[in-house]
Each structure stands twice: as C-alpha cells, then as structure tokens.
C-alpha cells in the first residue's frame with residue numbers, strides 16, 4: 001500500500017449483501033500486500049512515458065497560470081498520475097471516462113492532443129471547447145472523454161447514464177466514472193449507486209481518494225473514512241481499496257473491475273488511495289497539511305519514481321534512454337504551450353454559437 | 366328529511382361523468398356502505414355507496430346517462446317512515462356563506478418599510494472591505510444571540526473559501542462554526558430543520574452556483590412551510606455566499622441567480638453593493654424571522670467603503686438607496702452592477718446627462734416606490750443586472766413601471782444585462798458576455814435620445 005492509508009482485510013471488499021464478488025488478489029491489501037503483478041518491459045516504459053507527460057504538462061500549466069496566461073480555476077493532477085494511467089491500460093478501446101474539474105490527466109491518457117488541451121486552458125479557438133469551456137470543461141466524443149464537470153458530484157449520475165446507454169445499446173462498452181472522496185458525500189452519488197446496482201449498469205466508480213477536498217481532510221468530512229470503498233455495500237456493490245500510487249496495482253484492480261462490470265455483474269467501486277502534491281486549485285493556503293506530509297509522499301511513494309526505479313533496476317533502459325524519453329515529453333509539452341499562446345482567441349461571433357442545436361425533421365443529434 | 370344522493374366527483378378535476386349502472390331500484394332498502402351505483406369517466410370508474418340506511422324512493426338519473434354534472438342529484442334516500450318529498454332537479458346544498466371564496470381575492474397587503482436609521486452627525490466612519498463588513502455582521506449577531514450559528518464548506522478551519530468567516534471559529538468555537546461535508550442539499554435541509562427547531566442558522570454556500578444542489582430545500586422547505594403550516598412554522602435562516610460571475614471561471618461557476626430567488630414568495634432576497642449595506646442588511650437578515658437569500662459578489666469582497674462605526678447598525682430590508690441624484694435618467698442596479706452603473710453615471714455627466722442612480726439593495730420585496738418616484742422625475746429608465754435578461758429583474762422593473770408610471774415615460778425602458786448565453790471562458794468572450802460601462806452609457810443615451 002502506498003502508505004496513503006493503513007488498510008487491513010482482503011484486497012476485495014464487498015458488502016455482505018452481495019453474494020458474488022470479482023476475483024481479487026488474495027491476501028492483505030495493506031502494507032503487507034503482495035506486490036502487484038509485474039509489468040512487461042513495454043508496459044513499464046509506456047506507463048513511465050504517460051505519467052511523465054501528465055506531470056510535465058501540469059507543471060507547465062502551473063507556470064503558465066503564474067504568467068497570467070490561464071485564468072480562473074486550474075486544478076492540477078500532479079501526484080495522482082498512476083490512477084488514470086493504470087486504468088487506461090486496463091480498459092479497452094471505446095470504453096469511456098468522465099470526471100470532475102481535475103481532468104487534465106484523464107484527457108491526456110485518453111489520447112487527446114496536449115495542444116488542444118493547453119489551448120483550452122488559455123481560452124483559445126484551438127482548444128477542445130473552442131476556448132469556451134476552460135480548464136474544467138473539456139470533452140472529446142472521439143476519444144470517449146465526457147468531461148470535465150465543475151459541480152462536485154454531478155458527474156457521477158452522468159457516468160451512470162453513459163453506462164445506461166451502453167447497456168441499452170448492448171455495445172459491450174463500460175464507463176469509468178471518476179470522483180473525489182469529497183464528492184463521495186453528495187447525495188446524488190448514492191442515488192447513482194442505487195440505480196447502477198438495480199439495473200446492473202456497466203460502470204466502474206473510481207473514487208480518487210487524495211485525502212483532501214480543498215482544505216478538508218477526509219477524516220473531517222466522511223464517517224468511517226477508512227473504508228470508503230465500502231460505501232456501496234448496502235447496494236451490494238463490491239468495493240476495493242487500491243494503492244493508487246502504484247500503477248501496476250491500479251492496472252491490476254482496473255482489469256478485474258472492468259471484467260466484472262463488462263460481464264454484466266453491475267457496478268464496482270475502486271477506491272484509489274492517492275495524493276495530490278499541489279494545492280487544490282492555484283490559490284491554496286496550504287495550511288491544512290504539513291509540508292513534511294507532502295514531502296514524505298513525494299519521497300516515498302511517487303508514482304513516477306517507482307516506475308523509474310524499477311526500469312533502471314531491471315535494466316529495461318538506461319539513464320540516457322530515460323533522458324531521451326524525458327526530452328521527447330518536454331518537447332511535446334513545449335509545443336503545446338507554444339501553440340496555446342500563439343493561437344488566436346475565439347471569434348467574437350462564438351459568443352452566440354452552441355447555445356442550442358437546430359432541430360431536424362427526423363430528430364436525433 | 367329525505368336525502369338527495371348527488372353525483373360524486375372521482376377526482377378534483379372531474380366535472381361530468383356517466384351513470385354506468387344502478388345496482389338498486391326504487392323501493393329497495395339499503396344500509397350504509399351498500400353499493401348502489403357505478404360511475405365512470407374517461408379516466409376512472411367508481412362505486413357509489415349509500416351513506417345512510419333507508420329506502421331508495423326515487424331514481425332521478427337513469428342508467429347509462431352520460432355527462433351528468435358533478436353534484437347533480439341522482440337519487441333520493443328516505444329514512445324509515447319518511448315521505449319521499451323531494452322533486453327532481455333540486456339544487457345541491459350550497460356551502461354556508463362565508464366559506465365561499467370571494468370572486469376578487471383580497472388585495473395583497475401593503476407593507477411600509479422603515480427608512481434607514483439616522484446616523485448621528487458626530488458618528489465616526491471606518492473604512493472596511495465588504496468581506497470584513499460581512500464577517501463583523503455575523504460576529505456581532507452571534508455575540509447577541511447564541512442561537513445563531515454558521516455552517517458550510519470550509520467556513521471554519523479554512524476560514525472560508527473566500528475568507529468571509531475569518532476568525533469566527535476562534536471566537537465562537539466548533540459548535541457554532543461548522544465545517545460540513547460537500548453535501549449542499551443535505552446541509553441546507555439540515556439548516557432548515559434547525560431553524561424549525563428554534564435556531565438561527567447562517568448557511569454559507571461556497572458560491573451560489575452550488576446552491577442549485579440545494580434548491581429544493583430552499584424553495585420547497587424554507588420558503589413554503591410557513592404558508593403551508595398556516596403560519597406556525599417560521600424559518601429564520603440566512604442562505605448566503607457569493608453570487609454572479611467572478612472572473613474566468615466558466616459557465617458552471619458564473620451565474621447570477623437574483624431573479625431565480627426573487628421569483629419565490631416566502632423568500633427575502635438581498636444583494637448589497639457597499640460594505641455598509643452589506644453589514645446593516647446581513648444583521649437584519651439574521652434577525653429576520655424569514656428565510657433570507659443573501660447574495661454577495663466575489664469581486665466586491667475586497668472593495669473598501671466607509672461604514673458607520675455604530676454599536677448596532679441594522680438596515681431595513683426592502684428599501685432602495687439613492688446613490689446619486691440626477692434629473693435626466695434613472696439607472697437602477699444592484700450588487701456588482703453598481704460598479705458599471707456608477708462609472709457610467711460619471712461618463713454621462715461628462716456629456717451633460719445627469720443620471721440618478723438607485724441601488725435596489727433588496728430584490729424581494731423590491732422598493733418599487735423609490736424607482737417610480739425617480740422615474741416620475743426623470744421620465745427615463747435603464748435597468749442594469751449581470752444576469753440574463755429573459756424573465757430577469759429588469760423585466761420585472763419594466764413591467765412595474767409600465768403599470769404604475771406609464772404616462773411619465775418619455776422612452777421605452779431599456780435593460781442592460783448579461784448576454785443570454787452560458788458564460789464563456791475565453792477572456793474576450795467573457796468580456797462580451799458581461800454588461801459593461803459602455804452598455805450602460807449607450808442605453809442611457811438611447812433613452813435620452815442623445
């Protein structure tokens with residue numbers, strides 16, 4: 001376990017109400033958990049590159065915010081990279097993701113173009129929402145990324161609805177619905193759990209427990225905060241805590257969860273024990289936790305360092321090879337940043353577009 | 366007395382029905398509860414029971430008859446030994462006089478609102494920000510009344526997401542300054558319940574965008590329960606927080622809800638501009654026995670104003686303030702809208718147009734008398750709001766002025782508002798979406814035909 005929290009019990013927890021449960025790794029999920037299944041060399045290098053892209057992208061976004069190029073809110077994903085990276089590796093082409101405002105990492109792993117994401121951050125016409133959405137509101141139907149939502153908790157029923165449509169269309173697709181541990185206290189989350197369980201919707205509820213909702217630690221906001229993965233148990237939804245700092249553990253749990261829900265067993269909850277290094281948004285008093293706590297997480301559990309160390313230890317690549325990857329990633333991010341600064345603001349006429357669609361005689365969209 | 370059995374209504378909206386079947390005939394004896402007939406409408410069917418025992422002496426409507434109006438006598442039931450003395454077609458019994466609603470409802474009560482208290486001529490003024498004024502108002506009321514408490518996301522340890530509750534946790538402790546989970550619908554409802562239970566909650570929404578999660582509790586529970594309980598269940602609660610567009614936070618975080626709440630009977634809605642009004646009106650809101658929606662503005666939080674340094678500065682709810690006198694055109698605004706409006710008044714003065722600027726301060730109940738009085742003087746009116754114009758505050762004012770001062774208007778009322786689009790993120794588009802000083806100047810010139 002990432003040390004994000006101490007946990008006992010089996011890797012797969014489920015409410016007593018559910019009779020069947022997904023096949024989980026046996027043994028303790030806590031510190032004593034067995035190492036997650038090893039990655040192939042390709043997987044290690046892929047995960048390294050993906051996570052590094054998110055980190056460098058977010059660092060650049062932070063700098064650009066400081067330069068006044070990005071406005072409003074900007075929630076960085078630094079520290080949580082393993083969650084989306086491992087899960088993306090666990091799902092299939094065509095599966096969907098939906099999340100909150102802390103969405104840059106999700107978009108990058110979905111294969112959205114960093115240029116388009118960065119240009120949305122700067123509010124330019126080449127952004128994914130033509131500059132009209134901003135950091136919190138981006139979408140790509142092509143890449144099966146459904147946003148980008150600013151109201152805490154509201155994306156959870158939306159994710160259940162995407163899953164509902166998948167089941168309705170019987171297309172074999174599943175939906176990963178991400179939300180924070182703060183969002184977990186919204187009533188609509190439980191309304192969604194109930195419907196998803198009742199109708200056996202193909203949805204994985206990915207609870208990104210980074211321990212804080214703005215300045216409120218999880219222990220100050222959630223009853224029984226050490227077992228949030230159990231919050232679906234009264235609906236018979238199985239849940240599992242996962243070391244969200246270890247990309248291998250994330251992928252492993254993600255694969256099992258995806259299979260469980262794709263096989264028609266209904267929803268499942270993965271509690272990703274993770275950590276955000278940066279402030280909630282850009283202005284953050286940083287008084288609600290100690291610098292040491294952050295430093296300790298970075299030093300001992302950094303998701304990228306873990307992979308890097310394994311790559312070097314196993315001789316999958318040398319320092320120079322990793323430097324090359326680093327360089328390539330930096331170049332990609334710089335290119336995005338340049339594009340996002342050079343691109344024009346949206347045309348003034350865009351103020352009035354996209355409010356409603358024209359109705360067609362046949363209906364449908 | 367023989368009893369007339371009337372055509373029953375199956376539902377509140379039923380007016381006519383069919384007498385589908387008689388299960389009794391004239392001369393039959395029945396006891397209470399016996400089914401005597403079947404009634405049908407296009408939607409439902411129902412069995413008619415005898416309400417008393419006796420003999421069916423007359424059947425007035427034959428089986429199969431359609432379009433029988435509700436309350437038409439359909440049969441006559443006589444008690445033992447009674448004469449069947451009732452003829453067909455007798456009118457149903459009318460409700461007793463006094464319970465009949467008058468055709469014209471009584472006019473709504475007219476309430477007069479007190480003027481602002483006089484500020485002693487030797488009073489001292491202190492410069493303070495709107496943020497501090499709001500905090501002081503809460504702190505003063507919490508000192509006065511220990512049933513007042515504050516609840517919301519990040520209000521205690523974090524000192525408020527926008528630092529409005531700074532210092533309150535230190536002074537009043539964790540039982541009166543309470544951090545909630547992110548659960549707006551839940552804590553708004555809990556606050557309403559606490560108000561029913563005799564407390565005076567101040568519920569902070571981190572921003573009013575998130576109060577939409579709690580809309581049902583604000584309207585169905587807080588605003589309506591007094592009425593539904595015939596006046597028993599007062600709900601002294603303040604819902605407060607920043608409302609409207611801040612800067613570059615996109616569509617889901619930039620909306621002015623003034624007209625939404627102003628629509629609702631049972632709520633008071635306050636939207637101050639200056640620090641003095643913020644303080645005096647928030648204190649009034651906390652003391653008010655009704656649910657008050659108190660709309661602040663993030664951009665005003667850091668702005669400083671002169672505030673009278675008085676022990677207990679409380680302002681009347683429902684009274685506008687004339688911020689600037691003028692004779693050529695009336696500009697009505699509230700909250701951050703005054704920022705543009707006052708700047709526009711300066712610009713207009715340079716071109717020789719003297720604008721009277723009215724700060725509504727309270728949106729509901731609105732001080733329309735002050736607006737009308739001003740229009741009678743200037744004959745021209747421009748309204749300013751950041752929200753959407755459709756069904757907005759400006760629309761309401763225009764309708765009122767048309768009704769009460771039509772003959773005084775020398776030009777159609779003009780509304781300046783946010784554009785009717787979700788708030789765009791891009792800097793250039795956001796600017797276009799919000800009202801501006803130029804918009805107000807242009808509108809004022811237009812109504813002045815200048």
Ligand SMILES: Cc1ncc(C[n+]2csc(CCOP(=O)(O)OP(=O)(O)O)c2C)c(N)n1
Pocket residue numbers: 102150151152153179180181182183184208210212213214280518547549571575578
């Ligand atoms: C309904 C609603 N209430 C409050 C907010 C303000 N807010 C934005 S993010 C946030 C904290 C959410 O924490 P969590 O769900 O743990 O997600 P994290 O930010 O840690 O990713 C809050 C209170 C909001 N956006 N929506």
Ligand SMILES: [Mg+2]
Pocket residue numbers: 180181182208209210211212213214
């Ligand atoms: Mg969190």
